[in-house]
Amino acid sequence: MLLRSPAARRLHLLRPHHHLLSSGAAAALAPPPFSPTEWTEAPVSRVRAATPDASLFHVSLDLSAHGSLLASHVAAGQFLPFRLPSAPYPIFLAISSPPPPASGSFDFLVKRLPGTPSARLCDLRPGDLVSVGGSVVGRGFEVGRIADARDVLVFATGSGISPIRSLIESGFGKNKEIDVSLFYGVRNLQRMAYQERFSDWESRGIKIIPVLSRPDDQWTGERGYVQNAFSRMKKVVDPSSMGAILCGHKQMSAEITRALVADGMTKDKILTNF
Known part of the structure; x- marks a missing residue:
């Protein structure tokens, strides 16, 4: 049902902080109460507008080289931590693709609110690297x-x-x-x-x-x-x-x-x- 109406750049890494931020695209009322201790880098594989007004974006990460990270996604509703420039602490984005991740990637629905760290993700191009947690966090929907x-x-x-x-x-x-x-x-x-x-x-x-x-x-x-x-x-x-x-x-x-x-x-x- 469709409703109707008339060259690879690298994001600089920041030191993780013990306070957490849940961005608009994290799709939760509060972030998970912990911060990852391990970080890794993954390339962006897709970025495109998810809504006609481009207020939300589809962002996908290629995690084919990160088997253990992929395997940690076991329940819908879990989060992946991101460490982004200009953000003093990690942000947590809910994974929108279903577990188990058969495609070797994670999808996200990211809110493009100007001036927020998560908006930076919407401006990236395929091949750009981002810093993410070494495993998925949160219990998801029980x-x-x-x-x-x-x-x-x-x-x-x-x-x-x-x-x-x-x-x-x-x-x-x-x-x-x-x-x-x-x-x-x-x-x-x-x-x-x-x-x-x-x-x-x-x-x-x-x-x-x-x-x-x-x-x-x-x-x-x-x-x-x-x-x-x-x-x-x-x-x-x-x-x-x-x-x-x-x-x-x-x-x-x-x-x-x-x-x-x-x-x-x-x-x-x-x-x-x-």
Whole structure:
């Protein structure tokens, strides 16, 4: 489903710092609570705009020479630390490609916010080298906690869709006995990544509900914020058979969590990747 509306450079290395930064593309409310002790270099293999307005970029790293790093990606929602120029501490980006990494590379969805370290990644070219952690970090989405769920609600805003792509394309939702609904909120279609993947995701059993906070006059779908759309569409179900996965803006996550708990869902059934 596609939604519509009328010469190799080397990045200088910085000494790691014990404080951490979660960039917009890290797609989490807080970074993992630790810093890697080993670093390595990897070349960029692809950089291209991920949205029509170029507010998000696809960035891929060639890790074919780093077998142990590739092997450390075992769960959707995990992060890779980056050490970038002008950043006094590492940034953590959620891996958007699914585990296991059969292609020998990691994909990322990077928010190009001018003046931020992560924006530097969007200006690189294939062959440029970046410094990354020697292994993936974070536990990812602990989907075993909702293994018995029959209805799963997934909520993502902005670049928070990055690890959700990893989750979906790693096979989550392929069990036809599970109903999976994805509420995906952005400002408008110009800022919505992965539209070209929606048909594939739907074929995997994912019901996609796009939510636009500032759509144009041609938009006939859900308007406002994800939490408001969920409240309008909410149906009465048995909370004991439900699970939820959240990734995106702090306010969205907090409001959705409160609503789900008020309906009887236990917090251990509400997953995040941090």
